Amino acid sequence: MFEMLLIEGLAIGACYGLFGVAVAIIYKTSDVINFAQGEMGMVATFVAYHILTVYNVPFWIAFPATMVFAILLGMAIEFCFLRPAKDPTVLGLLIITLGAEMLLMGLAGWKWGAEQKDFPFLLSVTKTHEIAPDLAINEWTIGVFTLTIIIMVSLFLFFRYSKLGIAMRATQQNVNAAKIMGIKVERVFSITWAMSSLIGAIAAMFFAARSVLDPNFMMEPFMRAFAAAVLGGLTSIPGVVIGGLIMGIIENFFGYAWPEWKPIVAFVVIILIITVRPSGLFAKHYIKKV
C-alpha cells in the first residue's frame, strides 16, 4: 500500500511539477505570474478533444495539431494582452492574466458547454502493468514519468547550451542589458510564452485523462501547481519540479489518512513553509535594496 501511495503521489506530483514549470518559465523571463496558464491548457485540451471526437482523426495527428494550437495561443495572448501594456505594475500584470483567464473560460464554456466529458487519451489510468510483485503501475503514470524526465532534460540542455536559451537567461537577468547586447527581447518573450503554453497544454492533457473535461477542470490543478512552484521557488526549474513532487506526496498521504481535508492540506503546508522561507525551498533569497 505504501509503495502504491508513494508512486501515485510522485506521478501526480510530477504532473504538478510539469505544470509549475510552465508557470515558472514565464515568471523567470518576464516577471509575470500567469494566472491564465490553467485555462490556456484547458482550451488546448478542448481543442484536442474537438479534433479527436468531431473530426475523428487518430491521436498521432490530433496531438501535434493541438501542440501547434497551444504555441499559437501562448504567442497570441502575449502579443495581444501583455505587450501593449505600458510598464504595468505587478498588480496590473496579475489583473491582465486574470482577465485572460476569465476570457478563455468564458469562450470554452460558450463553445463546449459546461457538461463534463471524458477525454479519450492515449494512455489510460485503468490499464496497469505489474513491475514487481504486488506493485502495479498504470500506463498513465509511466507516461507522466517518461515525459517529465524528457522535458526536464531537454529544458536543461536548452537553457544551458542553446543560443536562444542563453538569450532567455540574459533577458531574465536584465532586460535593458539584454537589449543592448542585441537580443530581441520581445521575440524572446513571445517564444517564452509559446514554450510555456506548450508544456502547460501537455500537462493539462494528462490532468484531463485522469479526471473529466469541463471548463473548470484546470482550476484546482493550476492552483496546486502554482503552489508547488512557489514552494520550490519560482526561479529555479528543478526546484519547481521537486516542489511538485513534495506536494503530490503530501497530498496523497494526507488524502489517504484524512480524505475530507485533502484539498487544503497542501495549501496549509505551503503557507507554513513560505512563512519560514519566503522565496521557497530552492531559490536564493535576494534582500531587496532601495
Added chain:
Amino acid sequence: MDMKRDYYEDVELFKSGTILVWTVVLLIFLFTLAIYLPSYNIYLLNIIMVNVILAVGLNILVGYTGQISLGHAGFFAIGAYGTSLIMIHLHFPFIAALIIAALIAAIFGFIIGLPALRLEGPYLAIATLGFGLTIMHIIGRWDIFGGRMGITAPPLDLGISGSSMSWVIQGDVKIYYLILIITVLMVIGARNMMKTRVGRAFMSIRDDDIAAEVMGVNLTIYKTMSFAVSAFYAGVAGGLYGFVVGFFDPFTFNLILSILFLVMITVGGLGSIMGAIMGAILITYLQYDLLKNVENLPYVGGLLMTVSKKWFTVIGLANFSSIALGLIMIAIVIFEPLGMFGIWIRIKKYWKTWPF
C-alpha cells in the same frame, strides 16, 4: 491644479463648500431613492452597497498599502457566517453581531498579515489564495456552519430577539436604509483614515517600504493593521450580504468572487475611495443586471445569438458575462491604468479650464 497650502487643507474631509453641498444633495437623493424605485432595483442597490463597502476596504489594502490579496472572499465569508451564527445561537442584536463578526474577520486579517510581512508579489498572492480556499473548505466541512447545504440568515433583529426589545426589519426597502447608513459611515471612515497618520503610513509603505521603514514607519504594525482594517470592512460587507440574499452556501465565497473584488477596485481605480465606489457599482451592475440575460440586450443580443448558433452553442451564451468582464479587466490595465477614477480626473481637468 489643487495646491495645498497647509496641513489642515490636506486633512479636510471636504475640499470646498461646493463639494459639501453636492455631497449633501447626493445623500438626500440616496435616502429618498427607495421611494421611486421598483423592488428588484432596491435589491440590486443593496448588493451594490455591500460591494462598495468591500471594495473600499480592499482598496485600503491593495490600493493604499500596495499588498495583494486573492483571499478576500474568505473574510467576506467569515463576516457572513459569523453574523448569522452569532445571531442564531447567541441571540445578539444585529449591530453587535455584525461588529463582533467583523472583529473576528479583522483578527484573521491580522494573522494573514503576519506572513505578509515577509512575502511579496506572487508569494503573497498564493498565501492569501490558500487562506481563501481554506476558509471556504472549513465552512463547507463543519456542521455548525451548515455544511455544503448552506444556511439561511435569521430574521434581521436590531433589538434582542424573543423579548419585548425585539425590532425585526423585513423587506428590501428597510434593509436598504440600514445598509445605506452603514455604507455612508464606512466610506467616510475610510476617507478619514486615509487622511490621518495611519493612512499616510499605508501610502508610504506602498510607495517604498524600505524608505518608509527608514523614516520611522513601523512596518510590522502598519502592514498587519492594513490587513486587519481591510478584513474588518470585508467582514461588515459579508455580514450585510448574508441578510441581503437571505441564503448562502460555502461555494458563494469561491476564488472567482475574490477575483471579482480585485476587478472592482482595478476598474474603479487603485488608491482612491471614489474609484473603489465607482468600480463596485459598475461591476456589480454588469454582473447582476446587464450581462445576466445577454440575449435580450438591444442590438448586441441578436448578433450574439446569430454568432452562437453559427459557431458556438446557444446554451453556453450565459458565459458571455465572463468574456465581457475579462475583456474589461484587460482593457482597463492596458488603456487606463488609473481606472475609471483616472477618466474622471481627465474629464474634470478638461472642464476646469474649459474654454482654453
